[in-house]
Amino acid sequence: MNYKLNIEIAGSLLLARWKQTLVAAIGVTFSITMFIALLGFMTGLNKLLDGLILNRTAHIRLYNEIEKNPRQPVSRVSMYKDFYNFISSVEAVNSREEIYNSEAIIGAIRADKRVRGISPKVHTPAFFNEGNIRIAGVIDGINAREENELFHFYDYITGGSGDDLMTIPNSIILGKPLADQLLVNIGDQVYVTTPSGDIFPLKLIGYYQSGIRDLDKIQGYTSIVTAQKITGKPPDYYTDIQVKLNDLGEAPAIAKEYKSLFGLQAVDIQTANSEFETGSSIRTLISYVVGITLLIVAGFGIYNILNMMIYEKMDSIAILKATGFSGRDVKIIFLMIALGIGIFGGTMGLLLGYLLSLLIDAIPFHFSSLPTITTYPVNYNPAYYVIGTLFSLITTYLAGMFPAAKASKIDPVIIIRGK
Amino acid sequence: MSNSVLEASHISKTFHDHIDVPVLKDISFQINKGEFVSVMGKSGCGKSTLLYILSTMDTDYEGSLLIDGELMTRKPGIRLAEVRNEKIGFVFQFHYLLNEFSVLRNVMLPGLKLNRQSEKQIEQNALKWLNVLGIDHLSARKPNLISGGEKQRVAIARALINDPLIIMGDEPTGNLDKKNSWLVLDIFKELSEQFQQTLLIVTHDPEFATHTNRMIEMEDGRIIRQ
Ligand SMILES: Nc1ncnc2c1ncn2[C@@H]1O[C@H](COP(=O)(O)OP(=O)(O)OP(=O)(O)O)[C@@H](O)[C@H]1O
Ligand SMILES: [Mg+2]
Numbered sequence: 001m002n003y004k005l006n007i008e009i010a011g012s013l014l015l016a017r018w019k020q021t022l023v024a025a026i027g028v029t030f031s032i033t034m035f036i037a038l039l040g041f042m043t044g045l046n047k048l049l050d051g052l053i054l055n056r057t058a059h060i061r062l063y064n065e066i067e068k069n070p071r072q073p074v075s076r077v078s079m080y081k082d083f084y085n086f087i088s089s090v091e092a093v094n095s096r097e098e099i100y101n102s103e104a105i106i107g108a109i110r111a112d113k114r115v116r117g118i119s120p121k122v123h124t125p126a127f128f129n130e131g132n133i134r135i136a137g138v139i140d141g142i143n144a145r146e147e148n149e150l151f152h153f154y155d156y157i158t159g160g161s162g163d164d165l166m167t168i169p170n171s172i173i174l175g176k177p178l179a180d181q182l183l184v185n186i187g188d189q190v191y192v193t194t195p196s197g198d199i200f201p202l203k204l205i206g207y208y209q210s211g212i213r214d215l216d217k218i219q220g221y222t223s224i225v226t227a228q229k230i231t232g233k234p235p236d237y238y239t240d241i242q243v244k245l246n247d248l249g250e251a252p253a254i255a256k257e258y259k260s261l262f263g264l265q266a267v268d269i270q271t272a273n274s275e276f277e278t279g280s281s282i283r284t285l286i287s288y289v290v291g292i293t294l295l296i297v298a299g300f301g302i303y304n305i306l307n308m309m310i311y312e313k314m315d316s317i318a319i320l321k322a323t324g325f326s327g328r329d330v331k332i333i334f335l336m337i338a339l340g341i342g343i344f345g346g347t348m349g350l351l352l353g354y355l356l357s358l359l360i361d362a363i364p365f366h367f368s369s370l371p372t373i374t375t376y377p378v379n380y381n382p383a384y385y386v387i388g389t390l391f392s393l394i395t396t397y398l399a400g401m402f403p404a405a406k407a408s409k410i411d412p413v414i415i416i417r418g419k
Numbered sequence: 420m421s422n423s424v425l426e427a428s429h430i431s432k433t434f435h436d437h438i439d440v441p442v443l444k445d446i447s448f449q450i451n452k453g454e455f456v457s458v459m460g461k462s463g464c465g466k467s468t469l470l471y472i473l474s475t476m477d478t479d480y481e482g483s484l485l486i487d488g489e490l491m492t493r494k495p496g497i498r499l500a501e502v503r504n505e506k507i508g509f510v511f512q513f514h515y516l517l518n519e520f521s522v523l524r525n526v527m528l529p530g531l532k533l534n535r536q537s538e539k540q541i542e543q544n545a546l547k548w549l550n551v552l553g554i555d556h557l558s559a560r561k562p563n564l565i566s567g568g569e570k571q572r573v574a575i576a577r578a579l580i581n582d583p584l585i586i587m588g589d590e591p592t593g594n595l596d597k598k599n600s601w602l603v604l605d606i607f608k609e610l611s612e613q614f615q616q617t618l619l620i621v622t623h624d625p626e627f628a629t630h631t632n633r634m635i636e637m638e639d640g641r642i643i644r645q
Contacts, residue, residue: 316517321476322511324532326500329500329532416515
């Protein structure tokens, strides 16, 4: 098989009709450009929106729920075994929100190889005082550095520094709308009333903005020690343990395991946020459908130009066959023309798609929920470029296959006689 | 026996066009090395049809065909293409050249396809034949920019490039004026006499035929004299 010669012939046929082939190639270019830009933009947005939830949500959250004992004394009495009972106003058994034996549990989870990291938390309701008015809110005592590693805490600090939470004693970070409402600036004192009625002065060292305004209006963060101090609890007092896993998909199984192992409530991210994945996958699906539709249209363009070329080049095909080129050679030549269009158009499409992505990436975009974002998000995942290349090759091959098969079957005798 | 270039035995062909039209009826003959053979006959007697069968392009016939001792009948298309490339040079009535390629490249194509010699050697060979045919000055031109007579000489050079066993022509002078017809006839005679090239040429022109070594006359799909 003399590929070099076939390539030369394919190239000459292509160049002889370069305007039409260019139009066909532009069709491929356009569809690949749109495919790359669209997918990059869509998945960029998806990542952003998912990140809004995923970044800040623990894969598994362990906590102690106040609940009634499922086995009430009456059900233990054998004489009422076949009866049904109603009890109203049942007292909860565990009146404390704290996680018992927290140090041992934290140690055990940290040792688990499936776990990327954990961040224990002290959660307490509190009132923020502004003159006579008391605003109800919550304070979370966190280890700022761990919280940042797992939940990108620092990304949401809009004023001051998150690290200061660990170094400055009795410090607090407030949601920006809450701070505005309390008329406090960084450096000012914030007065907090605890559930037990004590008033603590804390120093405001930063603003926090999660993007969810209702949350920011009630949220305050302090260090774990400060939180334990204002609630008057010992140093091993924790209310939540947030776990991040290496593999998000394992969350439900591991949550179940921890639940029975530690006797705690365990909620996995899939259960807590079941709807967000559907939105992402539908957006991605739409992008793929649009991209592939464009490619199919481009494929018809290639099919047309090849068919036209074959009608025009009947004589040439007849000569090639008469001088010793087999049907297979002719088929390969026309497939090469199709793939040539596909490779050229596809490469240009990848390039333009990348440039268009850069352009989208440069458009200013201010998202009040995400202060760190200044331009539209774009995902430059190389996988889309690979998929784009594969799709363009496959569609051009399919578009070229039928005309090429037709060309290979042209009977030179009929053409030569027809003159 | 090794002298035989082409051997047709009992070749018949019928077109099935609503009714059966027998076009060739039991044709048998043999062409030996170095012969310059012409095929004559009235229009419609089946000359072209016969030539397409002999050139292996038409495979739908009864009887058998041997080229260079090898049976062509019912060979796969790929092998037939190889045989056409290597052993048969074809000259058509209309000068079929590829307008996408220069004259030189057109002549070289079957040689490049055969791929026995280097590109350089094939080019030199092509230039030699263009020179012999007096058109070497046109080698860089595109075929659509040269005259009909010149095109026919390019086609002859292309037929010669692989040093074929036999050159076949279907009225190669049919579309040319007197002067150019004589030129082509002279070229064939020269090829036959100087290079001992075997030729099988279909023609309408009795004058042309008288200059060949051997005349095959056809009538109604049969050979009546050879
Ligand atoms: N595809 C076909 N279907 C039916 N009949 C055909 C077909 N091709 C050719 N014929 C008939 O076969 C006969 C022989 O045709 P052919 O072209 O071989 O004649 P020819 O001797 O070359 O004539 P000319 O000298 O005019 O070129 C003619 O009667 C023609 O009408
Ligand atoms: Mg004829």
